[in-house]
Amino acid sequence: MTPHNELRLLPWSGPDGKPCFLSTDETGGTLSRLADHTESAQLDAGTELLEHSVKVLADEQSDLEELRFLARDLAEALQDVLRVAISRGHRLPASDATERGGGQGPRLSAEAFG
Template identity: 40%
Template sequence: MTYDRESTTPPRSGLRLLPWASEKGTPCFLSPESGASVFTLLADAVEEEQLDDADAARRHGQAVLGNSATDADALRQALEASNRALNDVLRVADSRGDRLAAYEDVASSCDDKERGSQDGDDPHLRADAFG
């Protein structure tokens, strides 16, 4: 099943795009409140396997391209494997990019709280204020 970046709507803030699709081909998402759930750990393992497969497809494609005696069937197979791997890697990149953006938003919010408000009436103090 292919991943179509154009037709996949970005998830609601904080939802994780999973590295697989439903039986109907629609994207699957996971709520961040699930923490280190079985699905989170499974998704991490599947993403890691997809990245390893992509690296193997890249290395195989490089070898096929480097062989001047390679026939059209071998080139087609290498291209198909590379296309499948690129499909998976794009999904992983989008999923991780969405989570990174959400993480950066939270980190930025925390930084704002540490700095206090502009008029000085915020009761939060930075830890280094205590020496």
Template identity: 45%
Template sequence: MTNQTRLLPWVTLEGKPCVLVGPGTGFMARLADNIESVQLGMASDLLGHVADTLDGAKVSPEELRFVAARLAESLREIHRIAESRGDRLSAFDHPHVDDSDEGDDGPQPSAGAFG
């Protein structure tokens, strides 16, 4: 099994990206999957809240600022998830080729194959 790099759904205390290097099957990969799932669920809930807020007859500037700040946080998280998943899918589009792979004309999965 080959090692891959994965952008994790959190950053360091200094705001720098965290990456995982490995086969993507261990504890940290599962933890990242769970956190991404929670973040996606929270984004979905937030969209419902935003719709309700904007449908309200009277919304204060403070409420709008609060909702905008939460949307920015959520968008940052979702962007990180999309970037991480895109990086992992591109590994399938551009598989590493070494001398032992010469002559192997078998099918190669593309990003479209994974939905």
């Protein structure tokens, strides 16, 4: 396994709301495991909130206050999910095209289309 020297975006913010990063060469360290567990919990909470939102939106008796709370909670969950996606995306291995500087993905010849 090659050492990983990039910073990992953690799934929580600092006290001032700024992003937190972890610099480590090991993937199984205590903070890495805590971040993995937190990401998993955030994704699970987002899934549950999405299921709840479908029910609330289908209920014609939902009042404005309930919808505002739902919108706030959905915005917070989306923020968490986007942070997880960005963090995980940064940790993906670079593709061959990206390493070569192309960055456009695989190229197919005209014959591939018949």
